[in-house]
Amino acid sequence: MGNLEDITLRALRVLGEVDVIACEDTRRTRTLLARHGIRTPTVSYFEHNKLRRGPELLRLLTAGRSVALVTDAGTPGVSDPGFLLVREARAAGIPVVPVPGPSALVAALSAAGVPADRFVFEGFLPSRPGRRRNRLRALR
Incomplete structure (x- = not known):
């Protein structure tokens, strides 16, 4: 989830207005919600229940x-199972x-001190060392 202070006013408003929040880890999301006094119900939506919970x-x-x-860290749908729900909703x-x-x-990128006008996002690398090295x- 990162730093609990790194959230926009708009995101807090939306989280307080929706009927339900689908999240990777309800415990982590509830920590964020409690900090901001938001009582919206949460349901889990993650890699191992996406096919059941999505419908x-x-x-x-x-x-x-x-x-x-919402996701624990990052953006829903970017290297995240949320893309399936988004795709089905759009369809x-x-x-x-x-x-x-x-x-x-x-x-x-902004703090790296390197030109950041062009970059590539690869997503998660393989967990096995040999595959990761390959x-x-x-990518070189």
């Missing part, structure tokens, strides 16, 4: 309920409205 969330959306999708004609926030990637060699 449940889509039913809520098609019934006119509002759902916020069903449900509007998807991103609420931008702080980005660790952009923050790191992928890094291929």
Whole structure:
């Protein structure tokens, strides 16, 4: 989740207004919500329940309920299972409205002291050392 102070006023407003918040780890998200006095119900949505929970969330959306999708760190849908829910919502004609926030990637680039006018985001590297080395060699 990063620094609990790195959240926008708009994001706090949205989290307080939606009907439910779908999150990777309900415990971590509830910590953030409690810090800001937000009592919106949360449901888990993560890699190991996305195929079961996704249709449940889509039913809520098609019934006119509002759902916020949050991740522990980063942006939902970017190297994250949230992309599946976003894709299904868009396919069903449900509007998807991103609420931008702080980005660790952009923050790191801005403090690196290197030209950051062009960069590539590779996502998560393989966890196995041999595969990771091969992928890094291929990126050179």
